[in-house]
Amino acid sequence: MSKNSKASGVDQEEGEGKKSDSTQINVDRNLGETDIKAAKVGNLEGGNSPHRKSEHTKASGDGKNVSRGLVDTAAPFESVKEAVTKFGGIVDWKAHKSLALERQKQVQLELEKAAAEIPEFQRRSAAAEKAKMEALLELETTKRAIEELKLSLESSQRAEAQAKQDSELAQLRAAEMERGIAADASVAAKTQLEVARARHVAAKDELAAVRDELEGLRAQLVALAAEQAAAAERAATVVFAAREAERAAEELTLELIMAKEALEAAQAAHLEAEEHRIGASMARDQDLFNWDKELKQAQEEVDHLGEQLAQARDLKSTLEAATGSLVGLKGELAAFTEAALTQEPEDKKELDEVKVSIEKAREEVNFLKVASASLAAELEKENAALAPMRQREGMASVAVASLEMELERVNAEIEAAKSKEKGAREDMVELPRELQRAAMEADEARSAALAAQEELRKAREELEQVSATVNTVESRLLAAVKEMEAAKATEKLAAAAARALQESEQAAIMEPAAGEGGGAAVTLPVEEYLILSKRAREAEELASEKVSAAVSQIEVAKASETRSLEALAAAMAELAVKKEALKAATERADKAKEGKLAVEQELRAWRSEHVQRRKSGVGARSAAVAAAPSANSPQPPSPPTVVEEPPPPKPAAPPTYPAEPSPPKTYLRESREGDAAAAPPETKARKKKSLFPRLSTFLGKKKT
Numbered sequence: 001m002s003k004n005s006k007a008s009g010v011d012q013e014e015g016e017g018k019k020s021d022s023t024q025i026n027v028d029r030n031l032g033e034t035d036i037k038a039a040k041v042g043n044l045e046g047g048n049s050p051h052r053k054s055e056h057t058k059a060s061g062d063g064k065n066v067s068r069g070l071v072d073t074a075a076p077f078e079s080v081k082e083a084v085t086k087f088g089g090i091v092d093w094k095a096h097k098s099l100a101l102e103r104q105k106q107v108q109l110e111l112e113k114a115a116a117e118i119p120e121f122q123r124r125s126a127a128a129e130k131a132k133m134e135a136l137l138e139l140e141t142t143k144r145a146i147e148e149l150k151l152s153l154e155s156s157q158r159a160e161a162q163a164k165q166d167s168e169l170a171q172l173r174a175a176e177m178e179r180g181i182a183a184d185a186s187v188a189a190k191t192q193l194e195v196a197r198a199r200h201v202a203a204k205d206e207l208a209a210v211r212d213e214l215e216g217l218r219a220q221l222v223a224l225a226a227e228q229a230a231a232a233e234r235a236a237t238v239v240f241a242a243r244e245a246e247r248a249a250e251e252l253t254l255e256l257i258m259a260k261e262a263l264e265a266a267q268a269a270h271l272e273a274e275e276h277r278i279g280a281s282m283a284r285d286q287d288l289f290n291w292d293k294e295l296k297q298a299q300e301e302v303d304h305l306g307e308q309l310a311q312a313r314d315l316k317s318t319l320e321a322a323t324g325s326l327v328g329l330k331g332e333l334a335a336f337t338e339a340a341l342t343q344e345p346e347d348k349k350e351l352d353e354v355k356v357s358i359e360k361a362r363e364e365v366n367f368l369k370v371a372s373a374s375l376a377a378e379l380e381k382e383n384a385a386l387a388p389m390r391q392r393e394g395m396a397s398v399a400v401a402s403l404e405m406e407l408e409r410v411n412a413e414i415e416a417a418k419s420k421e422k423g424a425r426e427d428m429v430e431l432p433r434e435l436q437r438a439a440m441e442a443d444e445a446r447s448a449a450l451a452a453q454e455e456l457r458k459a460r461e462e463l464e465q466v467s468a469t470v471n472t473v474e475s476r477l478l479a480a481v482k483e484m485e486a487a488k489a490t491e492k493l494a495a496a497a498a499r500a501l502q503e504s505e506q507a508a509i510m511e512p513a514a515g516e517g518g519g520a521a522v523t524l525p526v527e528e529y530l531i532l533s534k535r536a537r538e539a540e541e542l543a544s545e546k547v548s549a550a551v552s553q554i555e556v557a558k559a560s561e562t563r564s565l566e567a568l569a570a571a572m573a574e575l576a577v578k579k580e581a582l583k584a585a586t587e588r589a590d591k592a593k594e595g596k597l598a599v600e601q602e603l604r605a606w607r608s609e610h611v612q613r614r615k616s617g618v619g620a621r622s623a624a625v626a627a628a629p630s631a632n633s634p635q636p637p638s639p640p641t642v643v644e645e646p647p648p649p650k651p652a653a654p655p656t657y658p659a660e661p662s663p664p665k666t667y668l669r670e671s672r673e674g675d676a677a678a679a680p681p682e683t684k685a686r687k688k689k690s691l692f693p694r695l696s697t698f699l700g701k702k703k704t
Contacts, residue, residue: 100599104595107592107595107599108596110588110591111592111596113588114585114586114589114592117581118582118585118586118589121578121581121585122582125575125578125579128575128578132575135567138567139565140468148472148475151472151475159546165195166539167539169192170532172188173186173188173189173192174532262420263420266418266420270414270418273414276410277410277411280410301382301385305379305382308375308382312379315371315375318368319365319368322368323365325361326361326362326365329354329358329361332354333354
């Protein structure tokens with residue numbers, strides 16, 4: 001009966017497994033092992049008896065007391081989809097994975113696009129800032145030109161008013177002269193004189209004001225020049241400090257390199273000293289052996305030279321004897337020459353023989369002299385060769401002592417090298433910190449230098465503005481001086497006209513009165529009157545032309561200012577647009593980074609949850625192993641709730657998921673193997689044939 005029940009249970013499980021395989025393949029990877037266990041238990045318990053259900057519940061209760069990883073399966077689920085939905089999973093995990101990968105790729109692309117757009121926006125922002133500065137400079141130039149044109153317009157208007165006033169006074173004076181009014185009673189002359197005086201006073205006041213303003217500007221210019229010099233000194237000091245910091249950093253780097261080289265040199269010197277010490281000891285032994293050998297050879301040479309010296313002495317005695325015999329032969333020769341007169345015929349033959357013997361004796365003497373000289377030279381040479389040998393023999397002991405001292409010195413150098421190596425190691429520990437401090441000081445010095453350069457640039461701009469203001473004031477001063485000169489010229493003309501009137505009046509008084517009611521009158525020729533009126537009209541036309549030219553220049557300057565303002569507004573608008581685009585790109589980059597971090601966090605959470613569930617599966621396996629010996633019921637065993645531990649996941653990059661075996665796959669394999677062990681051989685073979693292709697397909701899909 002138990003065999004039939006087992007067979008029926010296996011058949012039912014096979015049917016249920018075939019029904020739920022198509023659904024279980026699409027389960028999300030986030031579904032835990034416990035959820036799959038609960039779903040499969042529910043599917044398997046759908047056709048079992050209540051007694052089996054209670055047994056399984058009891059076993060589940062026992063396992064729950066042992067480990068918290070088991071789930072109560074008293075209320076079975078109808079399908080895997082219902083279990084997944086109940087526990088908050090996603091059924092279509094392939095679509096979810098593809099969407100997550102697509103979203104991650106899109107975020108990565110947006111991040112790369114934003115990173116590529118940032119330099120372009122920065123360049124555009126810099127270009128907009130440059131255009132803004134150029135527009136501001138052009139605006140300043142235009143304003144300066146407008147000020148100069150306004151000054152020229154004011155001077156032109158003032159000149160026009162003066163010309164009109166002069167022409168009116170000239171016409172009035174001409175009318176008075178036509179009416180014959182005297183100079184004292186001439187209103188035009190008095191008015192012209194008062195106008196000239198008023199102009200002179202106004203010109204003096206304006207000149208004084210301009211001079212005061214010029215003095216103030218000069219003082220301000222001196223102050224700005226002093227401030228510029230101070231800023232230049234500060235900038236030079238900061239630059240010098242930066243250079244000193246860089247030099248200090250370079251020196252520290254060089255010291256570090258030198259310390260490393262010294263350490264290596266010390267180590268090499270240590271090894272070389274060891275080799276030198278060993279070589280010195282070996283060389284000392286070899287030198288001692290060689291010196292003993294050379295000493296023996298020198299002794300033998302000394303004995304040989306003693307023998308040669310004895311031979312030389314013998315040759316010397318022989319030479320002295322030969323010299324004595326030569327002297328005797330010379331005496332005999334003299335005697336023979338004296339007796340030759342008497343015995344010449346008889347002794348001629350003997351004389352020839354004596355001459356031959358004398359020649360032979362001379363040759364022997366010369367030979368003996370040469371041999372003596374060669375022996376003396378050889379003796380001196382041997383003495384000279386013997387002296388270095390004796391000196392070397394005396395220096396041998398000195399060399400031994402010097403070698404011992406050299407050995408001591410090498411040992412001292414080894415100790416010094418070790419101490420230097422220790423100090424170099426300490427310096428190598430301290431030098432990176434000093435380098436870091438020097439780098440920080442260099443950065444601070446660079447920032448201070450940049451600030452000083454910015455202050456210097458601002459001071460130069462202020463100096464340029466003040467220079468432009470000074471130029472404007474100088475132009476105004478020049479215009480005032482010209483106006484003063486014109487006023488002086490007008491005053492001179494008025495004085496000359498007054499003098500001419502007085503002279504004409506005096507001349508009229510001196511002339512006799514003629515006719516009735518004849519009074520003093522000044523008559524002008526018609527040509528002179530026409531010339532004066534023509535000059536007045538020309539002066540008025542010239543003044544009006546100057547005014548119109550100044551007005552046109554002002555209009556041109558206003559139009560240029562309007563264009564500059566429009567260009568500045570356009571540049572500001574473009575700068576605002578670029579700033580907004582840069583801000584949007586930065587926000588997109590931040591969002592992309594946040595999305596990337598969120599995906600990584602989600603992946604880490606999934607991994608931690610998977611590890612926890614795997615640990616809970618290990619606990620459940622230990623509980624099942626503990627409860628297996630006590631289960632003596634004839635009922636078929638409940639489906640296993642244990643999964644074999646998958647291999648640890650390989651570390652992978654955040655955009656890709658690690659290829660790990662899925663919990664449902666492990667459960668299917670183990671449950672099918674457990675049931676196949678209790679089934680007949682035919683069922684077992686049939687199940688293997690139907691399950692293996694699906695498992696291989698499922699594993700292939702999981703790995704991809």
